[in-house]
Amino acid sequence: MSLGLTLTRMPTMSGFMTCGPLWAQRCGSQVFYPGVCAGVSPLFKPQPAFSPAVQTCGGPMDIVIVLDGSNSIYPWTPINDFLKKLLPTLDIGPQSTSVIQYAVSAQFEFKLNTFKTKAEVLSAALGITQIQWGFHQDNGGRPGAAKVMVVVTDGESHDEAFRDTVIGECEKEKIRRFGIAVLGYYIRNNIDTKNLIAEIKSIASLPTENYFFNVSEEAALSSIAEALGDRIFNIEGTGKEGENFQMQMSQVGFSAHYSSKTDVMMLGAVGAYAWSGTVVHQRGQRANIFPLSAFERTLQDRNHSSLLGYSVTTLSDGQAEYFVAGAPRSNHSGQVIVYTVTPSKQVTVMDSERGKQIGSYFGSVLCPLDVDNDGTSDILLVGAPMFMNDLKREQGRRILGSKFDFMMQYFGRSLDGYGDMNDDTIPDISDSADFVNSISLRVDIGLQNPDANPVLDVFSQTAWDFSLPFAIDCGSDGVCVSDLVLSVKTGTEVPSAGSVLVSCNNREISFEVLVKNNKENAYSAQILVTYSKNLFYASVTSPSDGKEVKCTSTTQSGELACQVGYPALEKDQEVRLMALACQVGYPALEKDQEAKSDGKEESPADNRVDITIPVRYDAEIIMTRESNINFYVVDETKKVQTSVKTLDDIGPEFNFSLRGGSVSCDSALVDPLKIGAKPHKAFFSMESLRGIHRLDCWNVKCQAVKCIIKDMRVKDVYFVNVTTRIWNGTFASATFQTIELTANTEIVTSQPDLLIIAHKKMPFGFFQRKYKQLQEVAGYREENGRTD
Numbered sequence: 001m002s003l004g005l006t007l008t009r010m011p012t013m014s015g016f017m018t019c020g021p022l023w024a025q026r027c028g029s030q031v032f033y034p035g036v037c038a039g040v041s042p043l044f045k046p047q048p049a050f051s052p053a054v055q056t057c058g059g060p061m062d063i064v065i066v067l068d069g070s071n072s073i074y075p076w077t078p079i080n081d082f083l084k085k086l087l088p089t090l091d092i093g094p095q096s097t098s099v100i101q102y103a104v105s106a107q108f109e110f111k112l113n114t115f116k117t118k119a120e121v122l123s124a125a126l127g128i129t130q131i132q133w134g135f136h137q138d139n140g141g142r143p144g145a146a147k148v149m150v151v152v153t154d155g156e157s158h159d160e161a162f163r164d165t166v167i168g169e170c171e172k173e174k175i176r177r178f179g180i181a182v183l184g185y186y187i188r189n190n191i192d193t194k195n196l197i198a199e200i201k202s203i204a205s206l207p208t209e210n211y212f213f214n215v216s217e218e219a220a221l222s223s224i225a226e227a228l229g230d231r232i233f234n235i236e237g238t239g240k241e242g243e244n245f246q247m248q249m250s251q252v253g254f255s256a257h258y259s260s261k262t263d264v265m266m267l268g269a270v271g272a273y274a275w276s277g278t279v280v281h282q283r284g285q286r287a288n289i290f291p292l293s294a295f296e297r298t299l300q301d302r303n304h305s306s307l308l309g310y311s312v313t314t315l316s317d318g319q320a321e322y323f324v325a326g327a328p329r330s331n332h333s334g335q336v337i338v339y340t341v342t343p344s345k346q347v348t349v350m351d352s353e354r355g356k357q358i359g360s361y362f363g364s365v366l367c368p369l370d371v372d373n374d375g376t377s378d379i380l381l382v383g384a385p386m387f388m389n390d391l392k393r394e395q396g397r398r399i400l401g402s403k404f405d406f407m408m409q410y411f412g413r414s415l416d417g418y419g420d421m422n423d424d425t426i427p428d429i430s431d432s433a434d435f436v437n438s439i440s441l442r443v444d445i446g447l448q449n450p451d452a453n454p455v456l457d458v459f460s461q462t463a464w465d466f467s468l469p470f471a472i473d474c475g476s477d478g479v480c481v482s483d484l485v486l487s488v489k490t491g492t493e494v495p496s497a498g499s500v501l502v503s504c505n506n507r508e509i510s511f512e513v514l515v516k517n518n519k520e521n522a523y524s525a526q527i528l529v530t531y532s533k534n535l536f537y538a539s540v541t542s543p544s545d546g547k548e549v550k551c552t553s554t555t556q557s558g559e560l561a562c563q564v565g566y567p568a569l570e571k572d573q574e575v576r577l578m579a580l581a582c583q584v585g586y587p588a589l590e591k592d593q594e595a596k597s598d599g600k601e602e603s604p605a606d607n608r609v610d611i612t613i614p615v616r617y618d619a620e621i622i623m624t625r626e627s628n629i630n631f632y633v634v635d636e637t638k639k640v641q642t643s644v645k646t647l648d649d650i651g652p653e654f655n656f657s658l659r660g661g662s663v664s665c666d667s668a669l670v671d672p673l674k675i676g677a678k679p680h681k682a683f684f685s686m687e688s689l690r691g692i693h694r695l696d697c698w699n700v701k702c703q704a705v706k707c708i709i710k711d712m713r714v715k716d717v718y719f720v721n722v723t724t725r726i727w728n729g730t731f732a733s734a735t736f737q738t739i740e741l742t743a744n745t746e747i748v749t750s751q752p753d754l755l756i757i758a759h760k761k762m763p764f765g766f767f768q769r770k771y772k773q774l775q776e777v778a779g780y781r782e783e784n785g786r787t788d
Helices: 077-089 118-126 160-172 184-188 194-203 222-238 293-299 728-732 771-783
Strands: 006-010 015-020 025-027 030-032 036-040 061-068 095-102 106-110 146-153 175-182 212-215 252-259 264-269 278-283 286-289 311-316 321-327 335-341 347-354 365-369 379-384 438-444 463-469 484-490 500-502 508-517 526-531 535-541 549-554 559-564 574-583 588-596 608-618 624-627 631-634 653-659 663-665 707-709 719-725 738-746 761-770
Touching: 006 252, 015 252, 036 252, 061 077, 077 118, 077 222, 095 118, 106 118, 146 194, 146 222, 160 175, 160 194, 175 194, 175 222, 194 212, 212 222, 264 311, 264 321, 278 321, 293 335, 293 347, 311 365, 311 379, 321 365, 484 588, 484 608, 508 588, 526 535, 535 549, 559 574, 631 728, 663 719
Parallel strands: 061 095, 061 146, 146 175, 175 212, 252 311, 500 608, 631 761
Antiparallel strands: 006 015, 015 036, 025 030, 095 106, 252 264, 264 278, 278 286, 311 321, 321 335, 335 347, 365 379, 438 463, 484 508, 508 574, 526 559, 526 588, 535 574, 549 559, 588 608, 624 653, 653 719, 663 707, 738 761
16 A cells, blocks of 8 residues: 555654655545555554545446447457457456447347356357347346446447437437447448538437547457446446546545644645546644636646645745646646645645646645745745756756756656754755765764753764666776767658658658667667658657667657667667657658767767658548539420520529638639620530530540638538529430530649649539420330330
């Protein structure tokens, strides 16, 4: 349970309090970490323990997975892969699992009570081939169990009239529903996905963003399995129908501070609200746990990983007392929040300060100082132990701190300003740091009041020195001359010739980096990487041989510093690592890499590698179409209209709408005859269209309308609505039976060398037939006894 990880003074009982933030609580097969604290008397007698975040365990859970087994799901293998990745994340045993597959009708692949172990369920699921209510007790449903349904489909239903009734029954039975829309069939056939997405969203429980997923193709299903499993795990862990983890993993007591002025024990809870963190105020036997909303607006952390409560303390202006909490991972750079609490237990944030460097862990330690002992806090020291100095070393930093010996690292890992060590009436600060070449520590013991009990033996030792040195092996001259050789290879996703095509499914580029030292030890060896703005550092895979590699990225400047072979890369030693990066949006990727150390370098020329990779970007624009008619019959028995006074005199209206992506179009072709403003005389000639099946821009003269779509935003929908008229007289005067009229659309970009549009052409068309000829053909077939 890590009891003793946190210690804080308790003046009211002349003792101290200790906490074990990893104290565990088991609920069924789930293990939570609410944390526990207890006071300790001056005689080291433990007081009754308390745990403000201890949980009420939830019950069992029944999970039904509903699979669309229709022919449009193709191939079926990704469905098995999805189940293979999802099922291991479920705690089968307390959770019963069933799979139902439907096409024309529904069938059970296995019921809730068919299997008892995860291995049995997984084996059965992987054997499912494509081809009632799953929670009923006849199918293994358990009274009182939480109910979860996962629906996977790629098409709209044919019984929409029953949907509201069925959803109402699900709500009545408290069935939480995850809806997964597979868009592959629609995209492959250029079908608008709007209605499918809307229907699956209506099936999913609320809030929709927690229960709805969509993937572009069947193969992408496995990419969401882990996130889906986590959300189902949350439902079981909370027992509150889909509510995310609140205090189950809170680790209350990770930090602690007692406010004597308000008689409040502040307890940090870094794991609360999915690691966003919070602070618990304990007064006597009553605990006030602040909700996520209390600090959410100030933290502004979408990733919910701020670790608020990593450190806690108080400040005083002589009258009022202010509570302070550190969140070292807030927006990756750290944050300190100053707040007060109203009598109604509401939090009011008074001030906040963010760290200046990503990864510095700003706010991990807090130390207030009252320099002149007037009851007012004069200085707040804030530790940032991972702060990188100009040499890219993790030197550490404090507010009001300055540069120290370059051999020191992680300065500000811990701070304390409680006592006056040298009796000069000014509080002294004790700080911790690590040293590169040696670690030395001196401990002095003395009595704050020598005239009071207890007493020290006059002959007892009062000081101890500790050190852990290691030698710098640089030969007899004491000067390290290394020979670092750096080589870099791109991953298989980079072709040997041509450019890399970047899309939503292909956004990573990997680099295999190898640094080798051919001569004397290279101390503090580093790989420094500078990359262009269209890259951002994602991760580094450490070497398989266990060599330590630590990397720190500075997003603002596009730099990455990796410490390799710490403290020294020895002779003939090499380190191989994989660095991953993601593209954003410029014509070429540029990545400069350099190896260096604290010593002299014999051959600097082979320490640097510059890489430039040309890239092209898939615009991922999906164009769909709609039109008002698909078939039109020309009635040649009606008189051809040659005097055109209105648009209706021309012929039928053909409307089509392009959905692809503010829009401005050429107006020169819009009503060039000014119909309605003046009459127009039309002339039509007899012509034969027999043997011609289609009229398009390949065999007739076409006019083009150009529309410019500006500033297209991600996931926005744009429309181009076009209204045309068909010259009825042209076709009434022509000889044909059936003919197809086609208009073509094409979407292009002003940067074709950079942006690729995969599906940029789309035809619009409809069929025309002659009414009189249809009658003649029908009569001919009837006379000759033909029905085809």
